[in-house]
Amino acid sequence: xxxxxxxxxxxxxxxxxxxxxxxxxxxxxxxxxxxxxxxxxxxxxxxxxxxxxxxxxxxxxxxxxxxxxxxxxxxxxxxxxxxxxxxxxxxxxxxxxxxxxxxxxxxxxxxxxxxxxxxxxxxxxxxxxxxxxxxxxxxxxxxxxxxxxxxxxxxxxxxxxxxxxxxxxxxxxxxxxxxxxxxxxxxxxxxxxxxxxxxxxxxxxxxxxxxxxxxxxxxxxxxxxxxxxxxxxxxxxxxxxxxxxxxxxxxxxxxxxxxxxxxxxxxxxxxxxxxxxxxxxxxxxxxxxxxxxxxxxxxxxxx
Amino acid sequence: xxxxxxxxxxxxxxxxxxxxxxxxxxxxxxxxxxxxxxxxxxxxxxxxxxxxxxxxxxxxxxxxxxxxxxxxxxxxxxxxxxxxxxxxxxxxxxxxxxxxxxxxxxxxxxxxxxxxxxxxxxxxxxxxxxxxxxxxxxxxxxxxxxxxxxxxxxxxxxxxxxxxxxxxxxxxxxxxxxxxxxxxxxxxxxxxxxxxxxxxxxxxxxxxxxxxxxxxxxxxxxxxxxxxxxxxxxxxxxxxxxxxxxxxxxxxxxxxxxxxxxxxxxxxxxxxxxxxxxxxxxxxxxxxxxxxxxxxxxxxxxxxxxxxxxxxxxxxxxxxxxxxxxxxxxxxxxxxxxxxxxxxxxxxxxxxxxxxxxxxxxxxxxxxxxxxxxxxxxxxxxxxxxxxxxxxxxxxxxxxxxxxxxxxxxxxxxxxxxxxxxxxxxxxxxxxxxxxxxxxxxxxxxxxxxxxxxxxxxxxxxxxxxxxxxxxxxxxxxxxxxxxxxxxxxxxxxxxxxxxxxxxxxxxxxxxxxxxxxxxxxxxxxxxxxxxxxxxxxxxxxxxxxxxxxxxxxxxxxxxxxxxx
Numbered sequence: 001x002x003x004x005x006x007x008x009x010x011x012x013x014x015x016x017x018x019x020x021x022x023x024x025x026x027x028x029x030x031x032x033x034x035x036x037x038x039x040x041x042x043x044x045x046x047x048x049x050x051x052x053x054x055x056x057x058x059x060x061x062x063x064x065x066x067x068x069x070x071x072x073x074x075x076x077x078x079x080x081x082x083x084x085x086x087x088x089x090x091x092x093x094x095x096x097x098x099x100x101x102x103x104x105x106x107x108x109x110x111x112x113x114x115x116x117x118x119x120x121x122x123x124x125x126x127x128x129x130x131x132x133x134x135x136x137x138x139x140x141x142x143x144x145x146x147x148x149x150x151x152x153x154x155x156x157x158x159x160x161x162x163x164x165x166x167x168x169x170x171x172x173x174x175x176x177x178x179x180x181x182x183x184x185x186x187x188x189x190x191x192x193x194x195x196x197x198x199x200x201x202x203x204x205x206x207x208x209x210x211x212x213x214x215x216x217x218x219x220x221x222x223x224x225x226x227x228x229x230x231x232x233x234x235x236x237x238x239x240x241x242x243x244x245x246x247x248x249x250x251x252x253x254x255x256x257x258x259x260x261x262x263x264x265x266x267x268x269x270x271x272x273x274x275x276x277x278x279x280x281x282x283x284x285x286x287x288x289x290x291x292x293x294x295x296x297x298x299x300x301x302x303x
Numbered sequence: 304x305x306x307x308x309x310x311x312x313x314x315x316x317x318x319x320x321x322x323x324x325x326x327x328x329x330x331x332x333x334x335x336x337x338x339x340x341x342x343x344x345x346x347x348x349x350x351x352x353x354x355x356x357x358x359x360x361x362x363x364x365x366x367x368x369x370x371x372x373x374x375x376x377x378x379x380x381x382x383x384x385x386x387x388x389x390x391x392x393x394x395x396x397x398x399x400x401x402x403x404x405x406x407x408x409x410x411x412x413x414x415x416x417x418x419x420x421x422x423x424x425x426x427x428x429x430x431x432x433x434x435x436x437x438x439x440x441x442x443x444x445x446x447x448x449x450x451x452x453x454x455x456x457x458x459x460x461x462x463x464x465x466x467x468x469x470x471x472x473x474x475x476x477x478x479x480x481x482x483x484x485x486x487x488x489x490x491x492x493x494x495x496x497x498x499x500x501x502x503x504x505x506x507x508x509x510x511x512x513x514x515x516x517x518x519x520x521x522x523x524x525x526x527x528x529x530x531x532x533x534x535x536x537x538x539x540x541x542x543x544x545x546x547x548x549x550x551x552x553x554x555x556x557x558x559x560x561x562x563x564x565x566x567x568x569x570x571x572x573x574x575x576x577x578x579x580x581x582x583x584x585x586x587x588x589x590x591x592x593x594x595x596x597x598x599x600x601x602x603x604x605x606x607x608x609x610x611x612x613x614x615x616x617x618x619x620x621x622x623x624x625x626x627x628x629x630x631x632x633x634x635x636x637x638x639x640x641x642x643x644x645x646x647x648x649x650x651x652x653x654x655x656x657x658x659x660x661x662x663x664x665x666x667x668x669x670x671x672x673x674x675x676x677x678x679x680x681x682x683x684x685x686x687x688x689x690x691x692x693x694x695x696x697x698x699x700x701x702x703x704x705x706x707x708x709x710x711x712x713x714x715x716x717x718x719x720x721x722x723x724x725x726x727x728x729x730x731x732x733x734x735x736x737x738x739x740x741x742x743x744x745x746x747x748x749x750x751x752x753x754x755x756x757x758x759x760x761x762x763x764x765x766x767x768x769x770x771x772x773x774x775x776x777x778x779x780x781x782x783x784x785x786x787x788x789x790x791x792x793x794x795x796x797x798x799x800x801x802x803x804x805x806x807x808x809x810x811x812x813x814x815x816x817x818x819x820x821x822x823x824x825x826x827x828x829x830x831x832x833x834x835x836x837x838x839x840x841x842x843x844x845x846x847x848x849x850x851x852x853x854x855x856x857x858x859x860x861x862x863x864x865x866x867x868x
């Protein structure tokens with residue numbers, strides 16, 4: 001059954017390729033051992049300089065980005081970058097299963113046999129020894145250990161005090177502002193069907209969903225995968241098929257290596273973004289997440 | 304006299320060339336074997352890069368698949384070339400393309416000169432080896448392995464199973480006592496030539512060709528026949544992870560590698576520029592005659608293996624989600640659960656906190672909210688006091704709380720009115736110390752000013768829940784440390800159990816308790832129980848309270864400090 005589901009996602013991605021219009025194609029510069037970043041974004045111009053710098057310094061060789069109809073100059077900025085290949089689309093983010101279909105297609109086409117990192121522009125990958133070893137040290141080690149996928153749960157970072165107390169400047173490290181995180185209030189369940197863990201909790205569950213914890217957003221992610229064109233993300237980067245790739249945790253008491261995606265969502269730009277996303281209604285489950293944010297934000301935006 | 308290096312290479316040929324050049328320019332001949340599966344272009348590049356060196360040779364190429372004969376064949380051929388081409392070589396050192404010398408060549412030469420007849424090769428009998436992967440020890444020598452372990456794993460495993468089932472066994476040739484050990488050795492000319500020129504070599508080879516992983520057994524076995532000075536250890540520092548794959552060294556291992564005083568280490572990450580730069584530069588020199596001492600590295604990597612295989616008890620996270628009973632401890636640290644104490648004593652939490660110097664929580668699983676110590680709404684690790692969130696996954700809340708407060712003992716109140724989801728979990732947790740005063744839940748009911756019909760109804764419910772909990776605590780599989788008293792028992796002599804509990808929580812404070820917590824007023828409690836009985840309920844968990852009055856001792860003691868002589 002899961003095989004059928006995977007084929008369906010792949011076929012869907014194949015159909016959705018028509019929605020993408022190429023803006024800058026530098027994919028011929030991708031060498032056979034390049035590490036690739038895939039991303040979908042909309043109106044993230046301010047975040048992009050630091051985003052690109054962060055991953056370049058980590059050792060990422062090429063960025064493949066889908067721009068979902070930005071009007072703040074993101075597209076123009078990205079098109080100029082020497083290591084970015086850019087596609088743009090005006091089609092519905094929601095109907096592309098929140099961008100997954102678009103990226104599945106690009107990964108199918110360009111990601112085969114590469115280490116692929118799928119992140120949003122506000123997600124910053126951290127892994128063991130990332131302060132002293134480049135990303136290639138990790139991927140080489142994963143190769144040597146015959147590990148195909150690497151987990152990194154989403155960790156929501158937030159500033160002390162109201163979000164808008166410290167404005168974010170272009171190019172700035174967002175974690176100079178958002179320095180805080182919840183260290184130990186996460187719940188974990190196993191999804192028997194797909195074999196992945198379902199992690200919830202953190203400040204978003206605590207602040208926005210204290211009475212409806214089952215609706216709190218999922219934090220488990222598997223963003224780094226040695227891609228094969230027959231793989232597919234089933235739901236954002238939370239779940240993969242074939243489901244063996246979701247087996248990023250040890251069941252017999254041991255600990256596997258894992259990373260973290262630092263989530264710089266809660267900056268001064270957040271309130272504005274939440275408003276905008278509510279109007280577009282392009283997010284998961286009728287944007288209930290953003291609705292909850294807006295309600296809570298109206299009261300006291302201090303995590 | 305000098306040492307010659309045989310290098311087996313298959314990847315990162317530029318690094319191999321760099322190391323080969325280092326050895327060759329320091330007067331050590333090098334013979335390089337390149338895996339047959341390496342492309343022509345890469346091989347030619349390597350030959351060209353080392354073309355200017357007179358004491359570097361290349362040997363014929365074999366396909367070296369892991370665990371197969373090819374590696375031994377390559378070693379044999381390269382060693383033969385070494386012995387034939389370089390008569391000044393006394394020791395031959397087998398290394399790989401991802402090896403890196405940690406000490407100056409001169410120190411190695413001097414070390415070997417002082418031990419001119421010693422063969423350094425790890426060689427252990429099959430009974431003594433604990434590190435083989437896949438459970439193959441002696442069976443390596445008595446089975447056949449026609450399938451590749453890497454590419455045809457199912458066939459490989461099936462073949463092993465089949466041979467086990469039908470009892471098919473190869474005969475070990477006479478005179479051969481199987482030994483195993485690290486592939487990386489350093490042998491003397493006399494030993495190596497005796498192995499290579501053995502008149503029975505063809506026959507021995509025929510046998511070893513079908514042994515599993517002959518690279519770890521061929522030389523290790525034969526050396527016992529020809530050498531009288533075997534030093535059973537490898538001069539190459541090489542650590543293995545739990546899958547039997549070699550650990551890789553990175554730039555940040557520089558200091559620890561330097562302090563190991565080993566001569567050669569593997570495997571080095573090909574992009575570890577700092578390691579290659581510092582160890583291949585001439586000015587690095589350790590203490591002159593230091594013995595190799597990999598102890599520190601051994602400990603570091605043993606810890607890594609342990610964490611990978613056993614993990615940290617009580618930690619649940621994205622990369623550790625143990626199946627039930629595989630947790631190696633369900634929680635991170637001991638904690639105490641008190642049922643009935645806060646009903647029987649007034650301000651029990653405050654008293655216990657004072658007596659033991661810990662923070663004591665109220666009812667963590669109460670229906671209204673999570674009662675953290677001091678009424679906090681956010682506790683360590685940003686745990687939140689929402690009852691809905693807690694009830695969504697109570698196990699996560701408890702395990703997180705214990706994990707977040709490691710080093711500080713947790714005590715909390717529990718009771719039949721609370722969420723009972725964790726009763727099995729706690730009963731099966733060796734860290735849980737559960738103390739129950741059964742029937743104490745009746746005291747708040749007794750003091751409450753409610754309709755007796757409601758009280759009776761609720762009492763029946765609470766009694767049923769508590770009885771269930773007690774039944775679980777009496778089961779044979781329970782790992783928690785459990786103490787139970789009936790209310791009557793406890794009231795008769797409260798100090799002794801309290802002292803035991805306090806000693807258990809803070810064993811180092813050898814103080815005797817001087818102050819008892821304040822007992823709730825039990826005047827008329829016996830009559831209350833009788834009233835329940837008269838209404839048709841059977842209150843059993845409290846023990847024997849005389850219906851017509853109070854327990855004299857308890858009543859007298861009320862409100863007075865309890866002094867122990």
